[in-house]
Amino acid sequence: MKAVVYKSTGSWYHVKAEDGRIYNSRIKGKFRLKGIKSTNPVAVGDHVEIDTETKGDETIGVINKILDRKNYIIRKSVNLSKQTHIIAANIDLAFLLITHNNPPTSTTFIDRFLVTAEAYHIPTVILINKVDAYSLEEFGEMKYLAELYREIGYTCIGISAETGENIDKVKELMKDKVSVFAGHSGVGKSTLVNAIEPELNIKTSEISEQHRQGQHTTTFAEMHELHFGGQIIDTPGIRGFGVVDIDKYTLDNYFPEFFKLKPNCKFNNCIHVDEPKCAVKQALADDKIAYSRYKSYLQIMEGEEDESFRKDPYQDLR
Numbered sequence: 001m002k003a004v005v006y007k008s009t010g011s012w013y014h015v016k017a018e019d020g021r022i023y024n025s026r027i028k029g030k031f032r033l034k035g036i037k038s039t040n041p042v043a044v045g046d047h048v049e050i051d052t053e054t055k056g057d058e059t060i061g062v063i064n065k066i067l068d069r070k071n072y073i074i075r076k077s078v079n080l081s082k083q084t085h086i087i088a089a090n091i092d093l094a095f096l097l098i099t100h101n102n103p104p105t106s107t108t109f110i111d112r113f114l115v116t117a118e119a120y121h122i123p124t125v126i127l128i129n130k131v132d133a134y135s136l137e138e139f140g141e142m143k144y145l146a147e148l149y150r151e152i153g154y155t156c157i158g159i160s161a162e163t164g165e166n167i168d169k170v171k172e173l174m175k176d177k178v179s180v181f182a183g184h185s186g187v188g189k190s191t192l193v194n195a196i197e198p199e200l201n202i203k204t205s206e207i208s209e210q211h212r213q214g215q216h217t218t219t220f221a222e223m224h225e226l227h228f229g230g231q232i233i234d235t236p237g238i239r240g241f242g243v244v245d246i247d248k249y250t251l252d253n254y255f256p257e258f259f260k261l262k263p264n265c266k267f268n269n270c271i272h273v274d275e276p277k278c279a280v281k282q283a284l285a286d287d288k289i290a291y292s293r294y295k296s297y298l299q300i301m302e303g304e305e306d307e308s309f310r311k312d313p314y315q316d317l318r
């Protein structure tokens with residue numbers, strides 16, 4: 001019987017099967033996954049095949065197959081081994097929450113996130129949260145950002161998780177899909193989840209960060225049902241969106257507006273840095289490409305660490 005993994009707690013998995021029931025399941029045998037050295041063979045969001053076994057009055061599931069993943073997000077293991085931990089699989093949509101201040105979200109952070117999401121084939125929608133709290137000037141700056149990213153092709157919505165502004169639009173996008181919320185700690189991920197699905201009652205960061213202090217947090221991702229259709233994967237404590245190594249010749253694949261121009265570059269292996277007759281640099285000079293995007297492109301190419309990725313240990317994905 002087919003099933004979807006909703007929760008993992010080490011060696012046991014909660015899966016929801018085709019029959020609508022939740023089975024506490026374990027894995028049978030060893031799974032070898034192509035090209036991934038992972039500490040966890042089965043991740044939240046995985047589509048699996050299970051058999052059932054009844055012992056006494058309990059029926060448990062036995063996972064015997066993992067179906068191909070359409071995408072997944074990973075985290076490097078804390079130890080120095082090359083192992084990775086799969087946070088979640090089969091994500092239909094990521095929402096990147098950004099705010100003007102409290103906390104500020106830099107364009108570098110946004111672009112790094114978008115590049116990673118492109119590389120993972122996860123469509124991303126940008127949510128500008130806390131619009132209720134902006135001055136006219138701040139609002140103007142966020143509007144500029146929204147236009148910049150819309151021009152590239154990303155959906156951008158100004159919302160307020162607190163007042164409920166445009167939350168209906170977010171729900172509409174989430175309907176019948178598996179979503180994740182990402183962004184710096186404090187941007188309002190928990191508040192938004194609670195506005196969308198009050199029954200989940202997710203702790204907002206003030207509470208959960210106090211809670212984190214002085215204790216080891218092994219946090220597991222968990223998928224929740226949405227009452228209007230669809231699921232959300234809640235994964236507290238994750239820094240960013242995983243790591244991908246992208247070589248400089250393919251980086252432009254993940255900047256959609258650069259990629260579109262690439263055929264017009266004189267050299268077909270142009271990386272848009274020092275080459276003559278480069279369509280990307282021409283577009284930059286003509287103000288058709290945002291300087292912030294080009295700057296992010298160079299930074300990612302040079303492998304510079306994003307300060308905001310390092311400094312914020314609580315930056316997480318909800």
Ligand code: GDP
Pocket residue numbers: 129130131132133159160161162163183184185186187188189190191192203204205206318
């Ligand atoms: P998380 O760390 O991303 O989960 O952020 P939280 O949901 O914990 O929110 C951090 C703080 O921002 C809390 O004090 C929230 O009340 C506040 N907050 C969240 N959304 C909004 C919003 O739309 N407007 C305003 N003014 N504050 C918000």
Ligand code: ZN
Pocket residue numbers: 262265266270271272273275277278279280281
């Ligand atoms: Zn070029």
